[in-house]
Amino acid sequence: MTAAPPKDSDLAVELVGITKRFGAFTANRDVSLAVRRGEIHALIGENGAGKTTLMNCLFGMIVPDEGQIRVDGRAATILSPQDAIRLGLGMVHQHFKLVPSLTVAENIFLGMEPTRGGLIDRAAQSARVRDLSRRTGLTVDPDRPVRELSVGIEQRVEILKVLARGARTVILDEPTAVLTPQESRDLFRTLRGFTEAGMSVILITHHLDEVMAASDRVTVLRDGAAIGTEVTAETTEGRLAQMMVGRPVTFGRKARAATGGATVLSLRNVDAHDDRGLQALHDVSFAVRAGEIVAIAGVDGNGQTELAEVISGLRRLSHGQITLSGRDVSGAPADQVRAAGLAHVPADRLVRGVDTRETISANILMGRQHQAPWARGGIIRWGIVREAAKGLIGRFDIRTQGPDAPVKSLSGGNMQKVVLAREFSQEKPFLLVDQPTRGVDIGAMEGIHDEVMRQRAAGVAVLLISVQLDECLRLADRLLVMFNGRIQAEMDPETATLDEIGLQMMGGRTSERAAE
Amino acid sequence: MTDATAAVPAARKVPAWAEGPISVVFALVVSILGGALIILMVGENPVNVFGTLLRGAFGTPERVAGSLLQATPIITCGVAACIALRAGLFNIGVEGQLYVGAFAAAWIGFGFQLPPVLHAVVGLAAGMVAGALWISIPAIMRARYNANEVVSTILMNYVAVLLTSYLTIVVFKRPGGWSETEPVAATAHLMRLIDGSRVNIGLLIGLVAAVGLHLFLTRSSAGYSVSAMGSNPKFAEYGGVRVKRNIVLVLLASGAVGGLAGGVETLGVHHRFMEGFAPGFGFDGVIAALLANGHPLGVVVVALFFGALRAGSLLMEVETSARREIITVIPAFLILCVSAQFLFRRRGGVSGERRWRF
């Protein structure tokens, strides 16, 4: 099954026994990876499996706690990205590191500008970019500011930036996340050209179809450990999927009793814009009924953030209507949406979810500081708040010294529990949970899922937004797939296969559109 | 550079509540030493100078009263700055609000005839309204368009000083060309607390404002919203706090208290508006609020200290060759020391915070 062990001299990059811990959390556990010269090596795994951490170790963004890195057969010490670049490594980050106001040429040569008489030699710079373009077939206009470029061209500039620094091994972190299918195909053709010229490519992704289409070999990571390396031509998507999630893919759906209540939340033809003023939501319509969990699945950045913000009153919608518990809350501020019946677990707990400098009690209070019994006559009854906080600490198993401990003293998982405790105890008819298990360990995840199910059983309408597909499949009664700001498809989590869902998450090559 | 190496765990020996005061006392000691050094440099005996300073501030009951008199406007101005600070905003325009408030109160005082207590109350209210109006445009521009309130409130200070001078010297010109308005009617005077001193109930007003603000922030629902906004605006917004509206309200309140401080000065101390009557009370208040880290009761302590410095330096100037200006370096030293402590006491990383942030 696995190919014959290659000679050392064939290896461009080798990672041996890499371990990286962040506090009590182990992001990489004894991971080994060998990349041959002239191959496209895919690195796959779920969100949080440790792919990016591993590559950050290789590229010197972080230093591993244990393990060894060998480049071109020699042991290498990589303490900074500069060390990595010197060794012929190059990384194209998922979030481009381009400076919008600078030209293409300035971006490509940033940090290594040709100078003449102390001034930057812009003509030579542009000429070199043109030369590089000619050699690689990646055409760009060297004198155009980057801010005028499309995402696909920006990525091309990132690749040129890496090549200009003499990279022989190129790492791409989820390069297709921002590309159209056409651009993705062009990218893979370019990468193939590189390997034919003797370079190596490491492709980080969680899209199995890309792995099958573009890679020579593939290494699967799960929960920070390397599960195995396969030759792409000799494996199947099903097998890789099983390696990725660690079990056959029809994993434990939560048992449930059928419920069917009145519609609690409904969106009709909602449009919204993102911070850059681009349309992020297109004509989104769906409804959530009492006692039902509707999950929004999709690759990160397809409009989920904007959707959550629009529903919770944190972002204005540009068109359409949102109704919550029979009240029109389109464009209403957050406090009115909450009053109408929203409880909300936000995606980024440190930005929105908690005030780390305050105590657990004070965090539990947020959102109901004007309501009885928490407050009376405009005065907060801290005694009642503390008692409630104590109760919630017990119920949600928050590991802490007590209700007066500052939230910043808690671990990430326990901070998340503070958020959940606050929002789940609101007893509101509608619950919006956005990435509820991001960054929490498997044990805590189980507890959170049980709690969401209990809310469902209590007749709460739940909207779950998650980039973890297994989480969606496990909890959802109905599954909506989001792509490019649209509801791409509605699927039945009981019957839908991972392949079908994955297909829709990628924009679906079928022409069917979501039915209401 | 990397956070991983910077996160040196802090050895914690003192209880958390004591950290603030201890660091301030430490900073105080260093600043006094720094002041002593400067005094040495100008050829005076520091012990002698500081001794005179102390006597000037606390030597006799009258001098203690003098210190309290100087501290009064600083307390109120400090409370004004505190209100904004706790909501994550900077009102550096307290000085300007003090001026317009003082003028408005004086105008009520000399331009109208009202029954005794009511006259004073209306005067103070006018001061508050003037202070609030003075900050209203920066407040609205900050809330709606995120116009930097630091710069706008500072610039408003210069305008306030010039405007009140103009009103005093041109519009309400007194025969004889004095740089002050007519005296305020006796009905508008604030009650004096100590015989033979100009200390008045303005001191009590300042103390009540400080305690009131403390209770508001710690006990009330609205205060909770305001301090959450200052601590993490995104969190407050998410929790349903109307951040933009609160920015306006908080800055208006801050401006009103600044105006109140001015009203107290004219109705309680000078009984008229004088051009340039308040040498930096507003700025001292801002510094007091910052040094107290936005704690209203801490502001009172710092303001009393500043008041004593001001009062003491008057005697110091009379009895020694050291000039009063020397004393202004002590607050500057204080700021530097407190800042330096922050340099050396970098907080360790919040556990687990970075876990999923790659």
Next chain:
Amino acid sequence: MEILSTIFTVSLVAATLRTTTPILLVALGGSFTTKAGIFNIGLEGQMLVAAFFAVLGSLWSGSAWVGLLCGIGAAVTMAMIFSLLVVTLRATEGGRGRPPNSRPGGRTIALTTASFGVRGSIGNPGIVGLPRLQVPFIHGTRPWGQMLSGYTPLIYAAIVLVFVVWAIQYRTRLGLYIRVTGEKPEAAESLGIRTTRMQHIASVLCGVFAGLAGSHLSLGYITMFAENMSAGRGFMAVAVLIFSNGDPFKVFFGCLLFGFADAVALRLQTVGMSSYLVLMVPYLVSLLALFALSWRQRDKVYRTMRRTLTASPRGT
């Protein structure tokens, strides 16, 4: 008409140049920190300290040039303290949910506010002012001579420096790195450009310019030091920087506007306008400019805030 012709004279041009110079110099310095992504509230303080030490230096040494150097040294020292607070303390000061550097922290505000506490004045016949430069050929010939000749060297320098600053920022590596630091720090860090170092360098450069500006105040036309003699020019410069985004030529025209407002205001006094009202003009112009810009940029500001917010937790 008569009033207008009294106001708009050749000497108005001269007055505009004179009043523009200090604010232009200090704003040019601030353009470095603005480009490096530091909101520099410390300009006023640096300028004031420079003015003070320039007078002291001139008094002690009897040379205006030594005074100038003392002024620059003092301003640079202040600038270093400032950058220590802003750059090095950033991690501890910026509250969560607040983009680093886009708002000043409490400590820097405190330090700035403390500069209002500077009291006293130095006036002494022993203070040597900067010489007036007399441009050959046109000096003494009216009206060109009056308009172009007879200023202190710093006035000519200020105008030349506009181009120099532009060249540094747009044609040298240092300038490029400073701009990248302000615009996209994670891009700079990923290529081995030390953003903190760039910010410190920008602060020190800013100090040099603030030093020139302050020295011009106290050794230029008036040879004395008075409390608050910078009269908010540093804060006006901050307003200019906010709406010019630190671009040297925009800074130049912004400052020219202020200088002109200042000069017109002074002229208005001579035709009987109350000096108090007239002196308000530059401040009101700054405020108007600040508000107008905020209004125009309302979406952009929000967007930048958001971008910084989402970008800052990643990468170190």
